[in-house]
Amino acid sequence: MLGILLWNVFVFAAGAVSVIVSAWWWITTQKLPEPETEKPTITDTSLPEELVDKLRQGDRFHRRETCLALNLILQFFFQEKRYEAGIMRWLTNILTLEFNDLLKHKALSKFIHNMQIRDLNLGANFPVIRAVTAKHVNLNPDTSTLEEIDIMVEVEYNGGIQLAVDASSRFSKAAMVKIKVVHLSGNGRLQFSRHPFTHWNFSFYEEPQVEFEVYSSLGLHIPRFNSIIISQLRGILKRKHTLPYFKLRGPPLIKRIIHPINEEGCSVPSGRLTGSIVKCTRLQAVLVGEVMYCTVILSEVPIVCAIEKPSGLWVIQDIILKRPQGSSAGILLRNADEGTQMVESVQQNSPAHAAGLRKNDILLAVNGTYLNSGQQAAKLFSTNNINGDSNSITLRVKRLVQPEPRKVTLVEVADQHQTQATTVVQN
Structure with missing residues (x-):
């Protein structure tokens, strides 16, 4: 009786173990289907249909618009951001380049040979935009994306931006020049474009009305010095910031992409670039031959x-x-x-x-x-x-x-052969 009971227990235990082993083997050997990974989709940008329809209506979008809300937003950002290091660095860089241009003119280079910005005060407020008008909008016909935007901006400024400049004069070791913009008004073109690369630029349609105040320690010794500074500043506005002249700009509106630096100190962008030279222009016709490089x-x-x-x-x-x-x-x-x-x-x-x-x-x-x-x-x-x-x-x-590869004449070749022959005789 005891033997039969033990046998039944053994059979039950063996069956339970076999079921567990079989289930474990099936679970470990069965390949479960891997979850499908959804690839991130990239959506192309395009203008809303409502804006596209308005732009295709001809000249209806070329209407003058007031900008009270925009002015309030710009004044708020000026109030909060005017002392940021990036903004000050960008403005200082631009003004330094402009002053270096001043020194290239003979009228000013007679008195000063070096100028360096010491202090910059952005004034009390941001320029006021009286009105804006969309002058030109270029849409890509295939993707309906913006390629170029021209906006006429009626701007007026009475904020009083001023800067102090340390100048090295030819009469004394150091001189100080203070420049203040009292008033500036005019119609300018604000352009955003993707050609030849993404950039923005601003330039006046006509020479703006501008009023400067200039004080310098050289004004006591050279009565015409202050008027020379003012005339040169007006000349820069006319020569470099009045259409058809303008400068392509990126920061602070458009940031340049900074690539990581490798151990050798070189910028290494990710990916591969393949380029083909499609067209060359402005070549002199007399120099164009069968083969060009x-x-x-x-x-x-x-x-x-x-x-x-x-x-x-x-x-x-x-x-x-x-x-x-x-x-x-x-x-x-x-x-x-x-x-x-x-x-x-x-x-x-x-x-x-x-x-x-x-x-x-x-x-x-x-x-x-x-x-x-x-x-x-x-x-x-x-x-x-x-x-x-x-x-x-x-x-x-x-x-x-x-x-440029050096051109060897027949005389030089003969001299080289003669030198080699002489060397052999001496040896």
Whole structure:
């Protein structure tokens, strides 16, 4: 009786174990279907149909509109953002370039050879926009996306922006110039475009009405100095900021994409770029032959412009030199043409070597100020950058990237053969 009971218990336990083992084996060997991963969908941008219909109605959208709500928004942002470092850096950079342009004119260069912004006050308020008018809108016919927008802006400014400038005069060691914009009004064109790259620009249709106040310590010694400054400022507005002249701008409205930096200090964007040269224009007809060549340049440093000269292909680049506090840059300069400085040598493992400076580079400007002498270059190397960073210096450099191949004449070839023959005899 006991034996039969034990046998039944054994059979029951064996059956239970076999069921558990079978279930475990089935679960571990069965491949469950993987959950479907939804790929992120990319939606192309396009204008709402309501706006597209209005733009296609002809000239109906070219109507003058008042901007009370827009003015209130702009005044609020001016109130909250005017002391931000990025805004001040951008404005200081632009104004520094404009003052460097002033020094290129003979009327002012007779008295001053260097100007540097010391203080900038954005005034009490933002310019008031009296009205805006959509002058031109260019739509992509395939995607209905905006390619270019031209808006006429009626602007008036009485905020009193003012700046103080330290000037090095030819009569004394230092001079101070204060400039204040009392009034400015006119009709300007605000343009947003995707060609040749995404940018914005602003320029006046006609020369604006503007009133300046200028005070300088040189005005006591040179009575006409203040009037010269005012006339030059008016000239800059007319020559560079009145249509058909304008400047392509990015920040602060459109930010440039900053790519990560690798160990060698080079910018490495992700992806691959394939380019094809489709068309070349503005070629002299007499120089066009059966075979034409062109050069495409890729550089780790942004290229300001490229110039082709008889000596070869030159590029102008802006280089940021990061220098620890109290250390030297690690370059030796010598005088070049027109007051510029040429890099004689670059010390290995120095800040200049890390920034990518090379021997025979021509140094055009330091921190936005163009060079006139070696003494000025040495002084500018000790100043802060445009953005106020004391550990970095912005250098504008002209570099020969493709020298012109040297043409060997028959006389030179004969001289080379003669030299080789003489060497053999001596040995």
